[in-house]
Amino acid sequence: MRLDQIVDALQLNVLTCSVNLNEIEPTGGYASDLLSCVMSGAQRGNLWITLQSHLNIVAVAALLDLAAVIITEGAQPDAATLEKATQEGVILLSTPLPTYTVIGRLWELGVRNPETTA
Template sequence: MKQSRRAEEERMKLRKIVEDLSLKPLNEEETAQGDSTMATGFAGDREVTGCYIGDLLSNVMSHAEEGDLWLTVQTNQNVVAIAQLLNLSGIVFLEGHLPQPETITRANQEKIFLFGTNDSAYEVAVCLSKLGLEGKP
């Protein structure tokens, strides 16, 4: 029982990644008071089990795994459909690329978390590795 509790504590949580990498949440809506809130309710306790880097959607569909955090420059609505289908932990848009407005709307509907960064895939992957997120064999 101690081992399973320890394993639970060691699992990487989405909130830690977002905070440590200073990722910008993109599912935000502005309230009447001018505050930003996550439109879908930020599930920072969502577990991230791996990372997939790719822009060719067919490759993502065949190689990404449930719980992966997807790093991409693709910004169209299809990324949300794939993330939902594979039950990915979220999508990080790289190098300053921002999703199209309809992509954000669809992500809010499907409760897919979107984040942005100006960093490259390499820079983000190195940071994830330093945080202890292991690659797949």
């Protein structure tokens, strides 16, 4: 499923974007609010679902080459975070929905990691 379809299905707000969302197909997803867990568990091309919205999420997303970061529960990044994300080409999306709900909806849409497809 393409990122633009996910944005539409979950009614996500696009906060930063430097490419066409229809050109990105996430490879799966990872949910955590601990940066160290994301750095050791998320895979290249994953969607990262978190309620964190600070500057460090941009560094982690860029380092891991994630498809996008979905910021949940109405959290909003500040201007410096948005600017850095734009510079780094990191796509930040937001939603008022709880993390658990976002994960469930992504699962229903078929966004799964290869090891969880069974």
